[in-house]
Amino acid sequence: MxxxxxxxxxxxxxxxxxxxxxxxxxxxxxxxxxxxxxxxxxxxxxxxxxxxxxxxxxxxxxxxxxxxxxxxxxxxxxxxxxxxxxxxxxxxxxxxxxxxxxxxxxxxxxxxxxxxxxxxxxxxxxxxxxxxxxxxxxxxxxxxxxxxxxxIAEYGVLEQMCDMLMETTCLDKVYLFDINSKIYIATDSSANSLQTYEACAEFIDVNTDLIALYEEDDIEENSKISFY
Ligand SMILES: Nc1nc2c(ncn2[C@@H]2O[C@H](COP(=O)(O)OP(=O)(O)OP(=O)(O)O)[C@@H](O)[C@H]2O)c(=O)[nH]1
Ligand SMILES: [Mg+2]
Known part of the structure; x- marks a missing residue:
């Protein structure tokens, strides 16, 4: 909301x-x-x-x-x-x-x-x-x-998995997000900053807006006007 x-x-x-x-x-x-x-x-x-x-x-x-x-x-x-x-x-x-x-x-x-x-x-x-x-x-x-x-009883395991993902990739920070609520279920054990979370949450917003746009297009197949 x-x-x-x-x-x-x-x-x-x-x-x-x-x-x-x-x-x-x-x-x-x-x-x-x-x-x-x-x-x-x-x-x-x-x-x-x-x-x-x-x-x-x-x-x-x-x-x-x-x-x-x-x-x-x-x-x-x-x-x-x-x-x-x-x-x-x-x-x-x-x-x-x-x-x-x-x-x-x-x-x-x-x-x-x-x-x-x-x-x-x-x-x-x-x-x-x-x-x-x-x-x-x-x-x-x-x-x-x-x-x-x-x-979450398994939080420790989820955190370890986020840490492993970070070690094996070149990512700076890992969050496991619940897209609908923008709650993050887990993150790696490195320091967390509100700014990094905000950047990810805003990226999710853009993505969900885009998904909604295309879903609507599917319904109104004949009246497609897209702005980029
Ligand atoms: N400034 C400010 N207003 C807020 C914030 N959160 C909620 N409000 C406002 O507070 C009012 C009450 O919000 P509700 O979510 O209905 O609060 P509530 O505790 O459930 O209220 P009741 O159900 O009446 O007990 C609304 O006008 C909201 O816009 C906040 O973080 N900052
Ligand atoms: Mg209420």
Missing amino acids: KPIDTLYLDSTAKPTSDLYKSLINLDVMELPGQLDYFAPELYNSDELFASTGALVYVIDSQDEYLAAIENLILIINHVSALNKGIHIEVLIHKMDGSSDDFKMDTQRDIRTRIMAELSTFGLDDVLVNFHVTSIFDHTIYEAFSKIVQRL
């Missing part, structure tokens, strides 16, 4: 579930922020969290976030007791439109508050991964790539 199209999304009133089938299969459930996570009439939270691989919590950094942090701590407290292996992923989201200093301060404040609250609740051993994201750049794709990679 293009960022501009997100302006017209309806607010999520109840849990929604999507099975995303591609190079990897992902079962994604969105729980609306205002929902009481114990709301038993809508879903069985114990059953749901006991079998969930990752909990992705989105914090709107442009809004008042103290209540969101409190809510997150309650959720972590509940969920970590049910499922020791669950990955807790916090998106410090909407990190755009303000100065770099302000962004740094907000990030630091959110992280510090979460870590302090976890400590107060005796949850110091819970590992929380933070991602700074925005839909107006590639950070959101990078974050979801990392989140998905943590769920």
